Amino acid sequence: MRSLIDILELSTKELDELISTADDIIENPQKYAHKCDGKKLATLFFEPSTRTRLSFEAAMYELGGNVIGFSEAQSSSASKGESVADTAKVISCYADIIAMRHPKEGAPLVASMNATVPVINAGDGGHNHPTQTLADLLTIHREKGRFNNLTVGLCGDLKFGRTVHSLIAALRRYENVKFILISPAELKLPDYVKESLTKDNVDFVETTNLEEAIKELDILYMTRVQRERFFNEEEYLRLKDSYILTPEKLVNAKKDMAILHPLPRVNEISVAIDNDPRACYFKQVLYGKYMRMALILKLLEVE
Amino acid sequence: MKVDSIKNGIVIDHITAGKGMEIYSLLGLDQLECSVALIRNVPSRKMGKKDIIKIDADIVIDTAILGFVDPDITVNIIKDNKIIDKKTIELPEKLVDVLKCKNPRCISMTEQELSHIFTLADRENRVYRCLYCETKAK
Numbered sequence: 001m002r003s004l005i006d007i008l009e010l011s012t013k014e015l016d017e018l019i020s021t022a023d024d025i026i027e028n029p030q031k032y033a034h035k036c037d038g039k040k041l042a043t044l045f046f047e048p049s050t051r052t053r054l055s056f057e058a059a060m061y062e063l064g065g066n067v068i069g070f071s072e073a074q075s076s077s078a079s080k081g082e083s084v085a086d087t088a089k090v091i092s093c094y095a096d097i098i099a100m101r102h103p104k105e106g107a108p109l110v111a112s113m114n115a116t117v118p119v120i121n122a123g124d125g126g127h128n129h130p131t132q133t134l135a136d137l138l139t140i141h142r143e144k145g146r147f148n149n150l151t152v153g154l155c156g157d158l159k160f161g162r163t164v165h166s167l168i169a170a171l172r173r174y175e176n177v178k179f180i181l182i183s184p185a186e187l188k189l190p191d192y193v194k195e196s197l198t199k200d201n202v203d204f205v206e207t208t209n210l211e212e213a214i215k216e217l218d219i220l221y222m223t224r225v226q227r228e229r230f231f232n233e234e235e236y237l238r239l240k241d242s243y244i245l246t247p248e249k250l251v252n253a254k255k256d257m258a259i260l261h262p263l264p265r266v267n268e269i270s271v272a273i274d275n276d277p278r279a280c281y282f283k284q285v286l287y288g289k290y291m292r293m294a295l296i297l298k299l300l301e302v303e
Numbered sequence: 304m305k306v307d308s309i310k311n312g313i314v315i316d317h318i319t320a321g322k323g324m325e326i327y328s329l330l331g332l333d334q335l336e337c338s339v340a341l342i343r344n345v346p347s348r349k350m351g352k353k354d355i356i357k358i359d360a361d362i363v364i365d366t367a368i369l370g371f372v373d374p375d376i377t378v379n380i381i382k383d384n385k386i387i388d389k390k391t392i393e394l395p396e397k398l399v400d401v402l403k404c405k406n407p408r409c410i411s412m413t414e415q416e417l418s419h420i421f422t423l424a425d426r427e428n429r430v431y432r433c434l435y436c437e438t439k440a441k
Binding site: 083084085102103104105106107109110124125126127191192195199 | 406408409410411412413414415416417424425430432433434435436437438439
């Protein structure tokens, strides 16, 4: 039995297999409509996230399965003081697979150490969000057709942006990938992620200038400055508008650059860009559902 | 200062001066009923000053913890007044309930029953990270 807590638990070969499955689901959805008949997914969301939860639920329904769960900690027994370990043991009695989001970093790992069914990390604090990375990777695969030889710009909140950390972890394993890290000084990528890049001899540059960096990019990954990651409201307000992508800033970008965003967006990408062929963030949402379908099949070992 | 040599037991040598007490506590030597000597600031040719701990009993100690606290320590096992084994210490791969994570967002901060586990992330630079949230140990 396997869980998915960190994207690095999947080898590049396994990622390729998940992508092939997702491609096949897109081509032949009917083939997969009853693959999970009689199976239940438990969505344990200890902090609100409508889109990730709905994506998991839609994924399970499209595989013919059912869904149980809760969408905020107040409606779970955590509000009575139950530990994550106990919750995992209990839910294992009801469901065949668990998707867990939790504000505390490492909570899904603790769940996987105690559950008797596979656990999928659906986001743990500012730490990891591997299924968002699966969505990002399928988007890159379908838009660029490769993971090698890419210059990837990551822009916005690189400190608390867990999707950024997971995406870097996944892409740094491929040949000739260069990262351009665009953020205000206060929201720079954590040292441990940078250390991992240096250790693997991965090329990266830190900058505060989006306009200058954009010329080089094959992919621009925008992120939102998240209010819930700040202890201090003033600091949030000071940094929230640091980087806003507008049509003017896109003038110098490559014609085939792909713009990704894990969503929800607040104002960091102008709506005027939504119809630009380079805007991929709504396709990315759809791809996320297909990758979650592929992942559920893999972890449930459904042929 | 003279402390008698031991017949059967353990001598923890080359402890960085001043760390002897920490190691004494970490190993739980206060729980032992046998004679235990903690000698501080012993003159050393190699180190200038060092601490030494002598345990007068044939027991097993968790040398893994020593590697984290003071990696240049040597552990001598004494049998019939002779050193029969001289161990240099390697950094342990895992530390359980030795350190606590300082990240306020880490699950180990709120789950009371959870073991505090750190894993060795970078041997060369002696970096340990929390198993749960990957925050660097300080």
